[in-house]
Amino acid sequence: MDLAQALLDGNRRALAQALTLVETGGPQARSLLSALFAQTGRAHIIGVTGAPGAGKSTLVAALAAYWRRAGRTVGIIAVDPTSPFTRGAILGDRIRMQTLSGDPGVFIRSMASRGRLGGIARATGDAVALLDAANFDVVLVETVGAGQGEVEIAAAAHTTIVIETPGAGDDIQAIKAGILEIADLLVVNKADRDGAEQTVRQLRAMLSLADPPADGWTPPVLTAVAMRGEGIEAIATAAERHLDYLRNSGRFTGREQERAAHELRLILQETALERVRARVSPSEWEALIAQIVARTLDPYAAADHLLERGLSHSGE
Amino acid sequence: MDLAQALLDGNRRALAQALTLVETGGPQARSLLSALFAQTGRAHIIGVTGAPGAGKSTLVAALAAYWRRAGRTVGIIAVDPTSPFTRGAILGDRIRMQTLSGDPGVFIRSMASRGRLGGIARATGDAVALLDAANFDVVLVETVGAGQGEVEIAAAAHTTIVIETPGAGDDIQAIKAGILEIADLLVVNKADRDGAEQTVRQLRAMLSLADPPADGWTPPVLTAVAMRGEGIEAIATAAERHLDYLRNSGRFTGREQERAAHELRLILQETALERVRARVSPSEWEALIAQIVARTLDPYAAADHLLERGLSHSGE
Numbered sequence: 001m002d003l004a005q006a007l008l009d010g011n012r013r014a015l016a017q018a019l020t021l022v023e024t025g026g027p028q029a030r031s032l033l034s035a036l037f038a039q040t041g042r043a044h045i046i047g048v049t050g051a052p053g054a055g056k057s058t059l060v061a062a063l064a065a066y067w068r069r070a071g072r073t074v075g076i077i078a079v080d081p082t083s084p085f086t087r088g089a090i091l092g093d094r095i096r097m098q099t100l101s102g103d104p105g106v107f108i109r110s111m112a113s114r115g116r117l118g119g120i121a122r123a124t125g126d127a128v129a130l131l132d133a134a135n136f137d138v139v140l141v142e143t144v145g146a147g148q149g150e151v152e153i154a155a156a157a158h159t160t161i162v163i164e165t166p167g168a169g170d171d172i173q174a175i176k177a178g179i180l181e182i183a184d185l186l187v188v189n190k191a192d193r194d195g196a197e198q199t200v201r202q203l204r205a206m207l208s209l210a211d212p213p214a215d216g217w218t219p220p221v222l223t224a225v226a227m228r229g230e231g232i233e234a235i236a237t238a239a240e241r242h243l244d245y246l247r248n249s250g251r252f253t254g255r256e257q258e259r260a261a262h263e264l265r266l267i268l269q270e271t272a273l274e275r276v277r278a279r280v281s282p283s284e285w286e287a288l289i290a291q292i293v294a295r296t297l298d299p300y301a302a303a304d305h306l307l308e309r310g311l312s313h314s315g316e
Numbered sequence: 317m318d319l320a321q322a323l324l325d326g327n328r329r330a331l332a333q334a335l336t337l338v339e340t341g342g343p344q345a346r347s348l349l350s351a352l353f354a355q356t357g358r359a360h361i362i363g364v365t366g367a368p369g370a371g372k373s374t375l376v377a378a379l380a381a382y383w384r385r386a387g388r389t390v391g392i393i394a395v396d397p398t399s400p401f402t403r404g405a406i407l408g409d410r411i412r413m414q415t416l417s418g419d420p421g422v423f424i425r426s427m428a429s430r431g432r433l434g435g436i437a438r439a440t441g442d443a444v445a446l447l448d449a450a451n452f453d454v455v456l457v458e459t460v461g462a463g464q465g466e467v468e469i470a471a472a473a474h475t476t477i478v479i480e481t482p483g484a485g486d487d488i489q490a491i492k493a494g495i496l497e498i499a500d501l502l503v504v505n506k507a508d509r510d511g512a513e514q515t516v517r518q519l520r521a522m523l524s525l526a527d528p529p530a531d532g533w534t535p536p537v538l539t540a541v542a543m544r545g546e547g548i549e550a551i552a553t554a555a556e557r558h559l560d561y562l563r564n565s566g567r568f569t570g571r572e573q574e575r576a577a578h579e580l581r582l583i584l585q586e587t588a589l590e591r592v593r594a595r596v597s598p599s600e601w602e603a604l605i606a607q608i609v610a611r612t613l614d615p616y617a618a619a620d621h622l623l624e625r626g627l628s629h630s631g632e
Contacts, residue, residue, distance in 0.1 A: 031616075033614070034614045034616040034617055037611060037614035037615070038614070040611065041611055051368055052367055253609065257609055260605045260608040260609050260615065261605050263608070264604070264608065264615045264618055264619060265589060267615050267618075268588065268589050268623070269585035269586070269588060269589050270585070271616075271619045272584065272585060272588030272589070272592075272623060273581055273584050273585050285577075289573050289576045289577050289580070290573070292576040292580065293576050295353060295354045295356065295357055298350045298353035298354070299353070299576065299579050299580045299583050300346045300347075300349055300350040300353070300583060300587075301350055302580055302583075303580065303583045303584045303587045304587070306584060307584070307588060307591070
């Protein structure tokens with residue numbers, strides 16, 4: 001496939017086009033990804049998550065700039081609707097973005113997170129695969145951390161960085177319990193604010209009380225003032241150390257298996273839904289919906305009925 | 317089915333048991349829901365969404381108390397990991413919760429949002445159906461609004477209430493653009509704080525600049541101090557007015573069709589995945605994953621291979 005070859009050859013227009021294709025989804029996107037899959041598996045995939053306003057984009061930009069100086073190429077995917085990356089840097093973050101723009105060793109892509117119910121996790125995984133195939137050394141995925149998004153990103157990443165801010169208040173305590181389960185690195189950003197040390201202490205206390213991590217890695221708690229570039233080197237180094245740990249401890253394969261199983265489940269679900277829809281005429285679909293609304297047919301029976309027809313590719 | 321009948325008879329233990337069943341998912345959950353589906357369609361389903369700390373739980377509790385005084389029964393589902401409902405009211409919200417506890421006309425359920433990748437939307441829809449079948453007049457679904465969660469809840473609700481707080485800052489602007497698309501009611505909570513009027517003005521200005529709403533309903537912008545019960549009646553009344561509007565304008569059927577299509581898609585995806593897994597032995601699944609990790613098989617081809625076997629119920 002020409003598009004796949006152009007992407008592998010480093011053509012950035014081809015990469016952009018491929019990303020648009022996988023954002024839309026469908027059989028063409030799948031055959032592209034299928035063709036490129038053998039070229040993936042080299043990048044260090046890092047998820048960055050945290051509440052709105054925690055400074056995720058600034059930290060991502062600073063990490064990207066750090067790794068560029070170290071001679072590594074960086075791909076960035078923003079699935080955070082509050083991200084300045086996502087909004088085309090309309091939010092006064094232009095200056096920080098400018099340090100990255102114009103550098104062919106950086107590629108930034110935002111994913112639309114509206115109107116694609118359930119499909120964003122799939123599309124994000126596909127985008128990561130494309131950047132990996134396009135030979136970026138590090139792929140950073142920024143996602144807003146509140147609910148399901150952060151769990152999804154942890155399932156798709158090698159290393160998950162969770163960002164907190166000082167004195168985020170009691171409300172955040174509840175999140176933290178869940179976040180400890182997914183964080184490989186904890187960063188207290190905006191550490192020049194009051195209460196930063198206390199937040200660090202709290203996080204360390206929570207970690208010491210939690211069950212020993214299943215993979216044997218205790219997440220370090222680091223501080224940063226991402227806006228001024230402070231603490232960035234330590235975070236980048238810790239992320240690299242985490243990857244080394246995974247590799248040296250033999251845990252890397254386990255993480256890769258989890259990632260693959262997660263991917264395969266998402267692909268199965270999306271493909272199954274797509275094939276069902278391809279076999280059902282719009283009028284038949286509407287008739288089923290009308291029966292469900294009238295409560296003369298339940299959606300579980302409707303699903304059974306539709307799946308009875310089989311989903312083999314040859315039947316399409 | 318005994319459990320279904322007990323639930324319909326108003327047995328709260330049966331309801332709790334049924335909710336646990338649908339949270340786990342699987343064929344037993346589906347046959348329960350299938351049996352109860354004809355009894356759904358009566359409740360007013362209201363989604364309440366907003367950023368962490370916006371006061372969603374307090375507002376939900378206040379709305380529930382208001383509707384109870386008006387003689388209506390209220391079911392509450394919290395899918396927000398920061399919700400005191402979800403955390404068993406550990407966060408100092410005990411007093412507000414107590415006004416509801418012990419009242420058989422209120423039922424509160426929190427949904428675990430961890431470890432069930434992609435399944436939370438499905439489980440939430442199922443829980444709504446159970447509360448609807450159990451004859452609750454109003455079903456309130458609290459979800460954290462940041463990214464995909466709020467889109468999911470809007471797709472599952474009749475009326476979506478979006479909560480903002482004064483001066484939430486520039487970061488929130490980006491969210492708002494997306495939120496306008498899903499909000500049927502906008503509430504500026506904590507309206508005794510500085511900047512409340514400005515936030516109301518900003519929201520109204522954004523609404524006036526936005527495209528005219530597709531369904532002809534212009535979301536009102538209301539203020540509240542939920543902690544003190546201020547503004548609650550106006551919000552409850554506006555929610556009821558929205559439902560009346562849907563019914564009188566003939567839009568209700570359209571909203572129900574969207575809800576049914578959303579449900580059916582989720583059920584199709586989950587059922588398809590479950591059937592694939594039921595047909596594949598653990599060792600075969602592991603072998604496929606190992607090939608994907610080794611990049612000798614791509615996950616799209618693996619999915620094709622698995623779907624070739626058909627997904628008919630009879631084959632199980």
